[in-house]
Amino acid sequence: MSTAVVIEAPGEHRLTEHTPRAPEAGEALVRVHAVGICGSDREVYQGNRPEGYVRYPLTPGHEWSGTVQAVGAGVPSGLVGRKVVGEGFRNCQVCDRCHAGETTLCGAGYEETGFTQPGAMAGTLTLPARLLHVLPDDCDLTAAALLEPAACIAAAAIKANALPGERVAVVGTGTLGMFAVQFLRAGSPAELLVVGTRRDREALSRQYGATGFRTKNAEGPPLPGDFDVVIETAGSADAARVSAGLLRRGGRLVLTGIPAPGAQGLDPTDLVVRQLEVHTVFGAPPDAWAHTVRVFAAGLLDPLPLVTHELPLQEFPQAIELVGSGDPKVGKVLLRP
Numbered sequence: 228m229s230t231a232v233v234i235e236a237p238g239e240h241r242l243t244e245h246t247p248r249a250p251e252a253g254e255a256l257v258r259v260h261a262v263g264i265c266g267s268d269r270e271v272y273q274g275n276r277p278e279g280y281v282r283y284p285l286t287p288g289h290e291w292s293g294t295v296q297a298v299g300a301g302v303p304s305g306l307v308g309r310k311v312v313g314e315g316f317r318n319c320q321v322c323d324r325c326h327a328g329e330t331t332l333c334g335a336g337y338e339e340t341g342f343t344q345p346g347a348m349a350g351t352l353t354l355p356a357r358l359l360h361v362l363p364d365d366c367d368l369t370a371a372a373l374l375e376p377a378a379c380i381a382a383a384a385i386k387a388n389a390l391p392g393e394r395v396a397v398v399g400t401g402t403l404g405m406f407a408v409q410f411l412r413a414g415s416p417a418e419l420l421v422v423g424t425r426r427d428r429e430a431l432s433r434q435y436g437a438t439g440f441r442t443k444n445a446e447g448p449p450l451p452g453d454f455d456v457v458i459e460t461a462g463s464a465d466a467a468r469v470s471a472g473l474l475r476r477g478g479r480l481v482l483t484g485i486p487a488p489g490a491q492g493l494d495p496t497d498l499v500v501r502q503l504e505v506h507t508v509f510g511a512p513p514d515a516w517a518h519t520v521r522v523f524a525a526g527l528l529d530p531l532p533l534v535t536h537e538l539p540l541q542e543f544p545q546a547i548e549l550v551g552s553g554d555p556k557v558g559k560v561l562l563r564p
Contacts, residue, residue, distance in 0.1 A: 230245055230349070234285050234287060248351075250353050253355055254353055257295055257296065258351055259347045260293045260368040261561045261563055263375070264547065268289075272287075276342070280342060282343040287346045289347070290372060291313070295307050295359070309361050310361070311360060311361055312372075314360070315340040315375065331510040331511070340354060347564075350564045361520075362524070366524070371523070372530075376402050377406045377519045378518075379510060379515070381406075381516070381519040382515035384407070384411065384414075394418040395419050395454060396422060397419070397459075398423070398473070399466065400428035403484075407460055409528050411456075420438070422441050423461070424443055425442075435529070454475060454478060456480075462484025462486050466484055468493065479506070480503060483508045536558075537560075538563070542562070546560050
């Protein structure tokens with residue numbers, strides 16, 4: 228018998244005994260190795276996730292890695308024993324958006340592991356086998372637990388379509404920002420600037436391939452405005468405007484951060500006059516997941532330096548506090564069932 232975290236309602240959680248659910252037809256049972264905590268999990272616990280995007284009571288956990296323990300009817304038996312990660316969006320597979328591969332826009336409505344469906348903060352997770360992505364046998368499962376946020380940034384990189392030799396920038400220096408640096412670096416840019424608020428992230432940014440680092444400082448020189456591509460990951464109140472300001476005329480912007488209500492919006496006049504191309508990302512569709520797993524398997528993603536804390540599942544409250552502490556020494560926090 229193992230343990231699971233259950234959030235009964237905002238601010239209320241309990242640890243409960245967890246009994247694995249046998250996989251039905253088309254499903255797989257995964258033994259969870261590690262599960263990451265991000266700001267969305269903190270929103271679930273605090274109760275400020277947007278209406279319709281959470282369902283209580285809930286076992287959270289949408290960033291995870293594990294090993295297939297059993298499969299249901301119709302699922303290849305060769306999956307048993309394989310290391311895997313899994314998509315979160317429980318798409319219907321039959322609407323026009325799903326057929327176009329845009330599963331995060333499924334017309335049947337929003338359903339996602341760890342938010343409206345049971346998540347991975349438990350000993351095991353049972354889910355549709357079609358959502359699994361198989362990893363190399365020799366991969367590090369602790370590192371693989373970060374592939375969900377990496378896949379979200381892969382979706383942004385695909386939309387940005389940065390070409391070799393273009394000048395690219397990343398706004399934000401958290402987990403998403405550091406993955407954005409790695410994906411953009413793999414495309415051989417002429418320049419890769421990172422803009423953030425924390426000078427202590429410069430060394431890691433450069434380790435991942437950044438050629439320049441700037442902080443948003445009113446006293447310093449103005450930020451440049453001639454980049455071809457900018458990926459925004461900060462989610463702060465002014466991040467979208469700062470990101471747009473970095474672009475040349477006709478530049479491409481991808482927004483991934485979700486700021487609090489009341490954030491400064493993009494100036495429509497500026498967008499039209501400068502003919503900026505703006506995209507947004509919420510979650511990761513299958514092509515982004517497949518791209519992420521390929522890049523990870525090729526050794527072009529290095530998630531482990533982002534992990535600063537690994538705690539047992541029983542220390543869920545402490546983990547949530549760490550994520551929201553604002554302590555610059557806190558990076559990615561993982562729980563180990």
